[in-house]
Amino acid sequence: MAGPRWQSWVGALLVFPLLLTAAQAAVCDTGCQAQQRSSLTDLYAATGGRGWRRQSGWDSGSLDHCSWFGVSCCGTDGIPDASGPRSAACPLPGGVAGLDLGLNNLTGAWPAAALAGLSSSLAYINLRGNSLQGRLPESISGLQQLSVLYIDDAGLSGALPAGLGQLANLTQLTAAGNGFSGALPSSLGQLQRLRRLTVSSNALTGAFPASLLALPQLQQLDVSNNQLSGQLPATAPAGVDSSSNTPLGALGVSRNEILEVRLSSNQLSGPLPGWLAALPVILLDASSNKLSGSLPAAALGSNLVLQELLLAGNRFSGSLSADTFSGNLRVMDLSSNSLTGSLPAPAAGSLQRLDLSHNNFTGQLPPDLAQLPALRQLQLTGNELAPMQGLPAVLQLDSSAAAVPVDPVGQAGLLCQPVVLTGSSSSSSSSGRATVQLDPAVYGFEGCFCKAPLAAAVEQQGGRTVSMTCVAKQGAPLAAVLAPLLSVTAVALVALACVAAAWRCGLAGLVQRISVEAKKKTPPGTAAKDITLVLTDVQGSTELWEWDQQLASDAFKTHDRVLRQYMTQFFGYEVSTEGDAFLVAFHEPFDAVAWCLCVQMALHYAEWPEPLLMHKSTCLDTASTLELKRRQRQDRWQTRMTRAVAGDDAAGSSGWQGGRTASAATGVGDGAAAATMAAAGAAGVAGNEADGPLEHFPDTLPPAPLVAVDQDPAAAYEDEEALLGQGQGSSSDNALEARMAVEGTAQGGPGGK
Incomplete structure (x- = not known):
């Protein structure tokens, strides 16, 4: 027994130095940092560094490259730099972990050689919003530590390299707004950690890469606004889970972990497959394509994860049944298709917006529409609905809202009162009811009129209005003819x-x-x-x-x-x-x-x-709080003005106009403000009081900082004491003297400039 135990201790002692040596090697030492600093210098030179918008540290030759603008490093303890991007990993202690150079006017080709020198530690690259040129090279596959790559609107073009599929640690790839062409590389299907892929607004071609939906951690896929074509696969690709008939709570996942798929503005054709309609997504956008056929009602109706379905601008046909609406659906946009039949009466209690405009629906409005508690917008224009004798019981005019223009061609100048659903909200106010956009001819143009000076030309059939056109009035009275001439004469007299x-x-x-x-x-x-x-x-x-x-x-x-x-x-x-x-x-x-x-x-x-x-750095002042502050400042101003006028009789107007300006400016804490008011005092002495206020401040501006005494000075300054500082004597008296001196300058006119 002693022999084996002794051997195990020896084995442990032999392994421990090896582990220690490996740990020591996995740190970017002085030599490694010098090499990375050289690579950063090459990056600066290769991308037109002298023209960068921000280049602090890059142009100084500082040896502390981790303090250069946009560069974040790993600490020697393996913890990322707190000033770096939140999504940056820390693969190599002491090494460069992130480059955040977005919107910085980088130019030239992709800096492949410079980035290769950082491959051992670089995990985050943000070059979005720059002016790079050329292709994304295959050598990008060498950045094995890369987890985030942002190259939106970077000016790149050509085909996306297949080497992207070799970046095993990649979690986010956004390349929207470039000139990438060709097909998406199939190697992207190997990125098992990929959560976000955005390649919208490029010139990509080929079929939709449905296999990407099998990636286990994918949260967002956006290939919209490209030139993808062909039919969507009839069957689900291997690994795609299309079982979405389970509520969100039972899935055991949060909202952010549900997939979002955007396929809009491409050239996709054929039917919408049932597996895609049943995919557990929050948002499915396939609008502005060439999809056709009937909607997969059963798959859509059983998808309890789906909340937004956007299929506008396609060629779908057939009827729309109430079974198409799932219980959790909030938004459905089926506008600009070729759907027919009667309007459905969906029982979706969560439905907030339904757009069925510009289809071929017929018949009457279903009365059950008023029973949808969450509905806020219903768009039905551009259909062939049966005409009604006025508004039905399910609709009513919103008399509290202003009339809005009507869109159809030939009805220029026609205004109609908004239409709302009755009983669509528990609130009795019109703001809580669902607005309905409906062709006025359907309800006989009730609540419609022509904008002055146009007159309504009405056509009736069977006691109801079937047409209303706005035309110019005939036989205008003499006053209407003379009005323009009188207006011109008045303007000439004023001039x-x-x-x-x-x-x-x-x-x-x-x-x-x-x-x-x-x-x-x-x-x-x-x-x-x-x-x-x-x-x-x-x-x-x-x-x-x-x-x-x-x-x-x-x-x-x-x-x-x-x-x-x-x-x-x-x-x-x-x-x-x-x-x-x-x-x-x-x-x-x-x-x-x-x-x-x-x-x-x-x-x-x-x-x-x-x-x-909603941003954390935004000022939280509202209109109400600002108005309250304005009134408080105005009260303080009026009080001080009263005190100053009571004691100003012996001083004489010339004292305010010039002499006391310089002394008031002496107490100003800000040297620039003091110089400005001293110059203003000199201008007040030299100016002519009859010339009026300064011409530099036009009437179209908000309340100007330099105003006449009879205007509202309280709105011009945020705080007198903060602006003028603490001067000699009473701070409030000095502030008042300086302000009145400046306003005296405003009375002096441009002659003193």
């Missing part, structure tokens, strides 16, 4: 009065203002004088793009439009733009500060996408 008033007040100020503006219409710096530069940036933009790409695109379009809208009004020139960052040149600091203030307020009042308010 003449304005010219006379300007002549009376003198043209000196006008000539001076025109001269100043003419000089400012040339680019800043052409007259060999100093210029003022403003650099803007959006905080957290990369996080927003990763959070929701479409929402970020809409938000930044609004941001860019607002910034450019006010540049010409302050004679600003857009020097360059990189992503969301703007570099703008102005002739003088006053124009730059005024532009910044107006843009800030315009961004505050802009109409941002509603889902943007």
Whole structure:
């Protein structure tokens, strides 16, 4: 017994150093890090690094490459860098784990050689939204640690390489919005860990790769907006589970683990197979194809997982039975097909939106539609429903809502009251009832009228209105003919009065203002004088793009439009733009500060996408809280104004106009604000009080930061103390003096600029 026990101890002692050596080798040491730093430098050079939007660290030669912009590394303890992407793994302690360089103006070909030098540790690549060129090379198969690959809108083209199927650790592949062509490589069916595959908006051809649906962890498959063709397989591919007649709770999975399949906007043809209709998906979108035949009612009706079925824009025919609606279905869109027969009376208690428009349905509306408790929208236009004598009992006009235009051709100018289902909600308010879009001819144009000045031409048959067309009124009265002439005359008289008033007040100020503006219409710096530069940036933009790409695109379009809208009004020139960052040149600091203030307020009042308010970094002020703050500021302003006016008689108007401006500005904590108000005080002394408010602030802007005394100054500043800081003496008195001095400048007119 002693012999074997002794041998086992010896074996353990021999194995332990081997394990220790292997553990030590699985760390990116100094030499490994130097090699990876060299690969990153090659990546920078190969993709036009000097033109990158953000290149902090890359252009400095810093030896700490883990601190370079977009680079995340694994700690030596095997824990990913907290500043890196949340989805990045940590295959090699001390090595580069992620490259987050999306929307960074990378150019050139795919940096295959540089990325190969990082293959031992690179798990995350985000190059979406760049301007790369050429193909995705087969050598990408060498990135064996890669788990996430984001290359949406990256400018790539050609065929997708078969080497993608060799990336065994790949969980997410999004390549939408490129120019990829050819068929999807069959090797993608080998990616057993793949959860998300998005290749929409490319030029892919060939048959739909139904075998991908057999991947065990697949959650989302999006091949929409391509050129896939052919018929869908009649039988389910091997490994595809189409048993969906079990409720979600009994499946033992969460909502995010249910498959989502998008096949829309391709050239797929033939029938919709029953196995695909029965697939346990939350959303199935096969709209805008060439699918035909009857709908697989039994498979769809028994699919208790399916919640959204989108089949619009196909060639389906036959009738639509109530058995097609499963109990958990929320949205069904079958518009623009060739379905016939009577309208069904679905018993789906969860149904919220049903679109059956532009088909060939006939007959009457089933009265059971009013019994659907969750229904909010029912679209039935463009069918051949039987005409009715007015609205049936199941429908009623929504008198509380505004009339809406009617779409059909030949009915321009026709407005109709919205139609809602009666009893479709437990709430008695019209906002809780389902809206019904129905051709007005079906219910005899009840609640319809023509928009002024058009008149309704009505055709009736059997006591009901069968046609209503809006035409121009005949025999207009004399007043209608003379009205345009009187309007032109009134405008001419007003213009003449304005010219006379300007002549009376003198043209000196006008000539001076025109001269100043003419000089400012040339680019800043052409007259060999100093210029003022403003650099803007959006905080957290990369996080927003990763959070929701479409929402970020809409938000930044609004941001860019607002910034450019006010540049010409302050004679600003857009020097360059990189992503969301703007570099703008102005002739003088006053124009730059005024532009910044107006843009800030315009961004505050802009109409941002509603889902943007769900982001964690969004301000939670609402219209009600902002109105309350505005009233509080206005009360404080009026109180201080009363105190100032009571003690201002001995000071004289000239003290406010110039002398006290500089002293008030002395107490400003912000040097730029002090310089601006000091310049404003000098402008107030030199200006002419009769010239009116500053012309730089047009009426179309939100409340301007510099306003006349008789306007609402409380809406112009967020907080007087925060803006003006703590000066000499009483902070509130200094704040009041500085503000009134600036407003005195506003009264001084453009002559003081």
